[in-house]
Amino acid sequence: MGEALVVDQEGFRIPERFVARDAVTHELDRLHASLQAAAQEIAANRDAVTRQLGEHYGAIFSAHLEMLKDSKLQGEIEDLIRQQHYSPEYAVSRTMRRYAKVFQLLDNAFMAERATDIFDIEKRLLRHLLGRRREELSQVTSPVVILAHNLTPSETANLNPKFALGFVTESGGPGSHTAIVAEAMQLPAVVATGPFLTDVSGGDRVIIDGDQGLVILQPDEETIARYQHAAEEHRTLAARLESLADQPAVTEDGVRIQLYGNIEFPQEVEMCRRRSADGIGLYRTEFLYLNAGAEPTEETHYDAYVKVLHDMQGKPVCIRTLDLGADKLRNLPSPEDERNPVLGLRSIRLSLRNVPLFRTQLRAILRASLHGEAQIMFPLISNLQELRQAKMLLADVMEDLQESQVSYDPNIKIGMMVEVPAAVMLIDRFVQEVDFFSIGTNDLIQYTLAVDRGNKDVASLYTATNPAVLRLIRTTIRAADRAGKPVNLCGQMSGSSMYTMLLLGLGLRQYSVPPAALLEIKRVVRSVNIKQCERVARRVMQMDNPPAIKNYLREQLKLLAPELVS
Amino acid sequence: MLPGRCSRMSDMNARRRVRVNNPQGLHLRPGELFVRLASQFDSQIEVTCGDRRADGKSLIDLCTLGATQGMELEIEASGPDAEAALEALAELVEKESVDEMNAEQ
Structure with a gap:
């Protein structure tokens, strides 16, 4: 407000x-x-x-x-x-x-x-x-609600959170980068409202209700009072959670859980650090490609990686290579047959098809690896050959660096995203070829259930509680465990406290969550024991109805931490 | 044309109904010509279109009428040169095109 x-x-x-x-x-x-x-x-x-x-x-x-x-x-x-x-x-x-x-x-x-x-x-x-007083958005000096047709991810990220009370954009979608950044910065936001900017003047009073996706222009006194009260409660909860910032994520029975942050921009590291994250479990690098008009140079990559590695002070930082569709990259020829982009030339496929682009990123990661504990993660792996090809290219880049006497960490850990059902089916083979896994539930759900969650006619089918999805997650965790390979789970499921007990019960010991969710997840972890979580997981794995599973999980969370259930 | 009505010796109040003939209606350009012409007179000019009323010497106000080709306007002039103003403005509005209106000035 x-x-x-x-x-x-x-x-x-x-x-x-x-x-x-x-x-x-x-x-x-x-x-x-x-x-x-x-x-x-x-x-x-x-x-x-x-x-x-x-x-x-x-x-x-x-x-x-x-x-x-x-x-x-x-x-x-x-x-x-x-x-x-x-x-x-x-x-x-x-x-x-x-x-x-x-x-x-x-x-x-x-x-x-x-x-x-x-x-x-x-x-x-x-x-x-x-x-001359016309100022950049990043130079806002008093608290305001930002209303725009669209904000670029970097504009959003550069907002001073002290003064940006929240924002509303006419375009974009819940999965858009801007929305992700808003969540990371804990700013209330409503996106894709459609045209409304002409109805409002700068200086008008505005309320953003991010929970319900509402924007209230020129609210009356009663509405203002109601929202003031809600904001107060929200702040109280946030303050209570804040007391956990320095605490480790340990269950009641003493099992140490690794809590990592998902970040998109170097600026987000600050919140991860303040909340004692164990590292960065997912460093998305797409912003480097989307911001610049031209292809990012090796130095641009390098600077962005070093900044985060440096700020994380030796804690692991998992850098995911380019995870975009060809349609999003202006500098590449647009693909001819891209009728179905999510099944098309994207992510690791795109990188392998554009070797110079890929090598630039790999070189930068390797060079940056001297500044901390860098890890490389390849997204959207769906067969062994892709993984091997990517690793071969990496080895090749390492050789180049050696020849030109540029140093890097030769023991850098190499991992892959598990986000395609095929990767789970082959998980017993993959465990032999990578150092770690990260389960990307957003895509895993989409590819397993064949549902586009942006399509409102089928969006209700998109759910993490579909037993098929849960089985794939369980299979992955077990296989990785047996092989002694670490596995974490990123994606929205890990950041929602409703799933924390279930995932612990399924054997997950590493979560990578949006910085804003770190404390909430820590709160749950610190109030449970593994036995109790395993009971929850066993029960859920016997159920077959996704909404019923969700209800059951919500009830369990309510017993544990009622303040987290709205 | 309605007959002029005297309120003071020098003040006339006159009104006339006219049809917008130019295909662009009374939007910015034709509106501007109208306002410029109206401003040359001392009389107050008011224009009514349906239930909307506007100051004939204010372009932005005039535009809010949304008067398009074929619509009827009522122009009302009050002041010392009301008759002359009305005559000139009515003639302008009834022109068939903006170019013709332009030529007028």
């Missing part, structure tokens, strides 16, 4: 909503100066466009100019400043958006389009008003 900061493509933000009473005259002067500057700019535009394209095109700017000089419009803005003591920025934005809204509501598509002209003028005025 807080004041809105509306970010459009140009990243404008309205710094404050009110001005001091005695500043009104000054603020009116600023308004007039900006109107004048904008008018000059538009006139220059009009002349240039008329010269180049003809009068017909220049005329649109004449209309903008007329609009800007509109005494009724100016009067309304001035009144807001004079009477409400609104800042000129807020007054301009409010007034213009109100008109834009009227245009949009006209039952005439052509006229409705004119709203974009209004936004254009608004933007121009704001540019002049804000001048």
Whole structure:
């Protein structure tokens, strides 16, 4: 809950909503100066466009100019400043958006389009008003709720959590990187709302209910009070959990559980460290490819890896190689037959097909391995040949480094993701060829149950409690145990406290969870004993109905830690 | 045309119904021409379209009428030069195209 900061493509933000009473005259002067500057700019535009394209095109700017000089419009803005003591920025934005809204509501598509002209003028005025004060999102200095059409993952990650109260984006989806980052930063967020930005002005009061996916614009007093209360309870729980930050993850009967963090950006390490994570169980590297317009250089990779290794101070950091579809990488030719991207050229398949790209990443990981305990993990392995090919390439890169006398850790651990049912079927073979496993439940569920969870018509079939999924997890854990190879579980299942007992009962001793979930999982681990968890697991493995399993697990958690069950 | 009505000696109040003929309706460009013309007169100009009413000298206000081709407007002028204003504005609105409107000015 807080004041809105509306970010459009140009990243404008309205710094404050009110001005001091005695500043009104000054603020009116600023308004007039900006109107004048904008008018000059538009006139220059009009002349240039008329010269180049003809009068017909220049005329649109004449209309903008007329609009800007509109005494009724100016009067309304001035009144807001004079009477409400609104800042000129807020007054301009409010007034213009109100008109834009009227245009949009006209039952005439052509006229409705004119709203974009209004936004254009608004933007121009704001540019002049804000001048040098136009700030980057990362430089926000007061707590705000960020509303945007879209935020890039790096924009999200660079937000100062002290000032970002949460955010809402018109586009994106729950699985989008931005949403993942929001979760990691423990920021309430609602994504994929559809268009709404034109209904709100910077400085408006906004409530984000991330639990229910609600955005409440200009809430009434009662709603505000209700949410204040909820936020209070949330903070209380968070504070209670925070007391576990320094504690180890040990069960009541003394079994030490390894709790790792899943991270996407180097900045997220901080929270993992503060909560005494045993390492980074999943370092996603996709952001390196998505952020840059061009393919990331070896140095870009290297810097990002060294930063995390360094910050983790010798604790293991498991770096997963590129796990993206070809469609997401602009620099590669788009695949011809990609009618079914999740079954297509992606992840390790893509890396093996683009050897130079893959080698760049491997070299960087190897070079970084001197700065801590780096591990390499290959995603989406579905057959032995892929794994061997990847390992061969790695050996080849090692040889290159040796030849050019670049040092690296020759004993770097090599692991693979278990996220395709085929990998589980072959697990007895894989245990002989890797140092560790990580079960990626998100993809494992999708591939096992043949369900796209983004498709609302079948999304209800997507569930970790399907017995088929649970059996695959059990098989993997047992096989790895027998071979003495560590296995951890990343993916959303590990970060949900509802599954912690079940997974312990199935024999899991390593969890890799979003940094935000570390304490909640630790809370459960520290309140159970293994026998009790094994009972839960035995019971669940006899059940056959996914919703019933979920209910049973929720009940068990409620007995243990009622505050975690909402 | 309705007959002009005198309130003060110099103040006239006159109104007239006109049809928007140009295919672009009374949006930005034609609207701008209208406002520019209206502003040359001392009289107050008000324009009504259906249940919406706008200041004839405010482009943004005029645009909120959403007046499109074929719609009927009522222009109301009050002031010393109401008749002349009404005459000129009605003629402008009834032009068949923006270019013709442009030529007018």
